Amino acid sequence: MKQIISACPGSCGEWMQGWMQGGEKLISYAIDRFSRVRLEETGNGLEDHQWLKRHRPRAFQMMGLIFEEVKASEKDRRSFRLKLESPLPLAKGMASSTADLAAVADGVARWFGMNLTPEKLTELCVQLEPTDSIIHPKTCLMDPLTGEVSVYFEQEPPPLELLILEGKKGIATASSRKPDHFEKRKAYEKEMEKALTLFQKGIREKNPSLLAKAAWISAMGNEAFYPQPGLREIRDLALESGGLGLNVSHSGSTLGLLFEPEALDEERFSKGWQVLSCRHHYEPPRRHQMIAGGIRREK
Template sequence: MDFINCANGTAISKDVIQFKQGFAAAPGTCGELVQGVIRGEPFLVSCPVDLWSEVTVELSSEGDSVAHLDKSCRALQHSLAYLGVRANCVSMTRKSPLPEGKGMASSTADIAATCLATARACGRELPPEVIAGIAARVEPSDGQMFPGIMMINHLTGEPKRYLGQAPPLEMVIADPGGSIDSVLFNCRRDLASKNFQKEPMVRQALELVTRGLLTGDWEMLGRGTSISAQANQVLLPKQHLSLWRQWASEFRALGVIVAHSGTIMGMLMRPDGLEPREVALYIQRKKPDWKVWHTTLINGGLR
C-alpha cells in the first residue's frame, strides 16, 4: 500500500474540511485486445482484467509530500479543478497488485480510481468520459474506466465505439521481464511509420474482434487478438512471442494478447479447455525467471 500527501503548503478552506473520505477502484488490463492506427487516428480496444487498483482520498492538512505517485496527484488536481473545488492538500492511499511499466494499465487504473475517489470525497460522481479525458491529460491511457469493452483514442481519452460485453474467459499472463515507459514510447519518432506499416493487419484484427464480441464467437475474437499481437512485432518486438503462440496452440487456447506498449503476454483460454492454473504452473516450470499468473477477462467500469 502506498501513501501520498499532495501538499503544497496551502491550508484547506473550512468548507473543504467538511467533505467526506472517498473510495474508488479501477481494473487493470492485460495489454489490449487490439491497438494501432486507422486512417491516421490512434486507438486501442481495452482488455480489462480482474485485478484492481484501490484508492482512498481524504482531505488533510498534515503530512510530507511524496513524489512517487505524482501522476495520481496531477489527476487529483485536475479532478478538483473540474469539480470547482479548492483543496490544496489531499492525502491518498493506494493498494494495487498491478506492476508498473508492464502494459497492465497500472497508471491508468491509479489515475481513474483517484479521479472518482476525489469526486466522492466531495460528495460527487464523475462520468467515465470525464475521467478518461483527465487521464489522457496526464499520459496516454487505456479505456478500462468505461463499461464493457470500449474502443478509445488513448491519446485524447475520447471514446470511439462500444464493442459489447466481455466474454467469461480465463487468461494466463506472463511477464518475461523488463519495463516500458508509455510516455516515451508514444514519443518515438518512428511511431507513425511503424503504425502505418502494420495498419492492414490492425484493420483485420479490429474487424475480427468486433465481430467476435458481437456474435459471441470467441474463436474469432482470439484470432483477432493474435493478429494484433503479431502486427505489433514491427513496432515493439517481443522476443518470446513465437514460443508463446506455440504454447497457446498446444494448450488449444483461443488466442494470444500482448501489451502493445509493454512487456506482458496473455493467453485467452477456452471455457471448456485446460485449467488456467495448470497452464500457468507448466509455463512457470519452463520459465522460472518469468512471472506467470492467471486471472479473468472482465467488463470495464469503476466501482
C-alpha cells in the first residue's frame, strides 16, 4: 500500500522578532516535537478530509492549495486518507500552525510526485497566515508575512537544551496583530538592531551567552505586546540555576529557559519555581532540545 509520512518540527517561540533591516523579521529555532502527517491509499479520502476541515481548517486550506498546484482531479483528491498528529499545543506560540501547514503541504505534494523546497513551502504558508522560519533547515532571518529570507546564517547556534514553560493562555496567530502592531515594533527598532548584532556575533563566536542576551532584548521589546507573567523573576531564577536566560514566543504565551547541556541545576530551579507566584500561569516545565529545522520525510 502506498504511504507517505512528512513531519515538521515546532518551536518554543523565537530567538528574536521585531523591526530589523527595514521591516518585521524573526529568527526561530526548532525543537524536538513534530506535527506529523500520514497519507495512505484509499478510494474515498474525501470523508477523511472532513476531520481536517473541522479541526484544522488552515491545514485543510493548505491541502486545497496543493491540489491547485498539482492540478489534481476529483479522483486524485479522493485517492488518499490523511491523518495529522501533533503534540504541539495550539495558540501558544510553538509554531503548531506552521508545522501543521508545512507537513500537510509536503505530504500531499509528495503524494502527487512533487517535492517542495523550503522556499516554496514558506511561500504557500504565508498565503494563509504569518509563518515561522522553522521550515528552513538553516537558521535564518525571515519576514513572517512574506516569507522572504534576508539572511541565512553561515553557522548554526551551538546545541542547547531548554525547559519549556508553556503559558496557559492561548493567542491565535491570525488574530494577534492589532492596528498599532507595526508602530510598536518600529519604536523598538534600535534595540532590535543591537540584538541582531549580538546574535550575529554569538553565531560567529559560538557563544550561547550572546545569543541569550539577544533573545532577552527581544523579549523585553515584546512586553509592549504580550506581557508575560513573572518574566523577570523567572529569568533571575534561570540565571541563578545555571541557565543562560529566556526567550519568548512573540505571538503566544510560552517561554524557553535556555541552557547548555548539563549546565542547569534542575533541582535548584525546581525548588525556586515552587515558590514563584507566577508559576500558576504556566504548565509544569518540560525539558526539550533544540534541533535543526526543516521537513523530515520519514516515508
